[in-house]
Amino acid sequence: MFKYNCLNPIAAVGLDLFSDQYEKVDELKDAQAALVRSAAMHDLELPDTLEAVARAGAGVNNIPLDKCAEKGIVVFNTPGANANGVKELVFAGMLYASRDIVGGIEWCLENQNDENIAKTAEKQKKNFAGTEISGKKLGVIGLGAIGVLVANAAIHMGMEVYGYDPYISVAAAWNLSRSVKHISNVEDIYRECDYITIHVPLLDSTKKMISADAIAMMKPTAIILNFARDLLVDEEAMVDALAAGKVHKYVSDFPNTTTVGAKGCIVTPHLGASTAESEDNCAIMAVREIRDYLENGNIVHSVNFPDCSMGACTTAGRIGILHRNVKGMLSLYTTILGDAGINIDGMANKSKGDYAYALLDLDTSVPENVLEKLKNTEGVLKVRKIC
Numbered sequence: 003m004f005k006y007n008c009l010n011p012i013a014a015v016g017l018d019l020f021s022d023q024y025e026k027v028d029e030l031k032d033a034q035a036a037l038v039r040s041a042a043m044h045d046l047e048l049p050d051t052l053e054a055v056a057r058a059g060a061g062v063n064n065i066p067l068d069k070c071a072e073k074g075i076v077v078f079n080t081p082g083a084n085a086n087g088v089k090e091l092v093f094a095g096m097l098y099a100s101r102d103i104v105g106g107i108e109w110c111l112e113n114q115n116d117e118n119i120a121k122t123a124e125k126q127k128k129n130f131a132g133t134e135i136s137g138k139k140l141g142v143i144g145l146g147a148i149g150v151l152v153a154n155a156a157i158h159m160g161m162e163v164y165g166y167d168p169y170i171s172v173a174a175a176w177n178l179s180r181s182v183k184h185i186s187n188v189e190d191i192y193r194e195c196d197y198i199t200i201h202v203p204l205l206d207s208t209k210k211m212i213s214a215d216a217i218a219m220m221k222p223t224a225i226i227l228n229f230a231r232d233l234l235v236d237e238e239a240m241v242d243a244l245a246a247g248k249v250h251k252y253v254s255d256f257p258n259t260t261t262v263g264a265k266g267c268i269v270t271p272h273l274g275a276s277t278a279e280s281e282d283n284c285a286i287m288a289v290r291e292i293r294d295y296l297e298n299g300n301i302v303h304s305v306n307f308p309d310c311s312m313g314a315c316t317t318a319g320r321i322g323i324l325h326r327n328v329k330g331m332l333s334l335y336t337t338i339l340g341d342a343g344i345n346i347d348g349m350a351n352k353s354k355g356d357y358a359y360a361l362l363d364l365d366t367s368v369p370e371n372v373l374e375k376l377k378n379t380e381g382v383l384k385v386r387k388i389c
């Protein structure tokens with residue numbers, strides 16, 4: 003029986019994919035797997051029982067990835083599963099920032115008891131007029147799952163699209179419209195674009211990448227959209243620039259005391275992935291990842307260990323070894339297994355940064371004393387007996 007804990011509500015359509023071999027538990031301390039959305043995990047005590055964490059979403063800045071890796075806990079995310087939900091909200095953000103839709107709705111509510119509201123509206127509507135997005139330049143920074151969808155949709159909306167991503171994946175490049183202009187110097191986006199939207203992960207290297215200097219290059223009419231993470235933008239500088247009329251609007255999906263209520267800021271409460279479809283897609287992918295790891299030892303879509311997959315186990319034994327990415331580890335395992343008279347039928351070993359994963363199919367189920375030897379090998383973080 004496997005036990006899992008949900009640190010946030012996770013869509014039922016995903017949880018329903020757990021078989022009767024799984025039990026939901028109320029406490030993380032009792033779980034082998036955790037499912038999480040935005041709950042902050044940095045200060046949580048991670049129990050020794052925990053084998054896997056699946057983030058039902060893209061961003062993993064709420065999870066201590068290295069601490070998990072050191073404890074042999076594999077962290078997954080669900081790439082692309084909520085991308086369409088975010089893409090659609092980015093366009094809502096562009097429209098809200100371009101036309102005073104919110105002001106217009108508020109005016110209607112304020113005048114709901116006016117019997118002549120239809121006539122008065124025709125006189126007042128000029129106060130809520132705006133501009134169209136068709137024909138304008140959009141800069142997309144980060145062309146991953148969301149950025150590509152935004153860029154391609156913007157082409158269909160008649161925008162001229164500039165795309166910047168020095169690390170673009172081959173898959174994303176294949177999916178990107180040929181009409182998107184490839185930008186190699188992000189400053190071209192800051193200087194020339196009417197709309198700028200950021201879709202990069204929050205890393206040490208991307209923190210405040212929309213800096214005061216970047217903001218200073220922008221047009222006074224520029225509209226900046228941030229549906230990625232608030233810490234990617236120097237928001238104090240942004241608020242100052244808005245107040246001084248140096249940029250026009252800042253649309254953010256991440257409320258905080260700097261931006262909410264500040265002149266020119268339109269802030270939503272982290273709604274990008276809050277659609278039934280995105281929540282379902284993320285939950286389904288997260289549960290499949292956890293099941294494949296717990297039941298087969300396969301790692302697919304991990305952010306702290308390499309992906310490594312050997313399908314379902316068809317041999318008498320299978321073990322998974324999470325270890326440091328250092329020389330000579332495999333020869334230590336083959337020696338321990340060989341000395342115990344165990345034959346290796348199949349093997350995969352993959353590395354990612356400081357960490358690596360070996361999956362071994364064996365002609366017999368590994369006895370406890372051999373597992374202990376493997377566990378006690380210098381550089382090994384965790385050994386899992388899968389069958």
Ligand SMILES: NC(=O)c1ccc[n+]([C@@H]2O[C@H](COP(=O)([O-])OP(=O)(O)OC[C@H]3O[C@@H](n4cnc5c(N)ncnc54)[C@H](O)[C@@H]3O)[C@@H](O)[C@H]2O)c1
Nearest residue numbers: 060061144145146147148167169201202203229230274275
């Ligand atoms: N508002 C929401 O609810 C919501 C929902 C989903 C994702 N997000 C956030 O959106 C962001 C993007 O998500 P995604 O699913 O598209 O991720 P992704 O991993 O598919 O794409 C990120 C892209 O950013 C690129 N990148 C990395 N560093 C860069 C840099 N310095 N300059 C330019 N490009 C760079 C990568 O090459 C990659 O192509 C993440 O921060 C994620 O947390 C927010």
Ligand SMILES: O=C(O)CC[C@@H](O)C(=O)O
Nearest residue numbers: 039040059060061275276
């Ligand atoms: O779970 C959510 O609602 C937000 C998810 C989003 O921020 C992400 O990075 O995927």
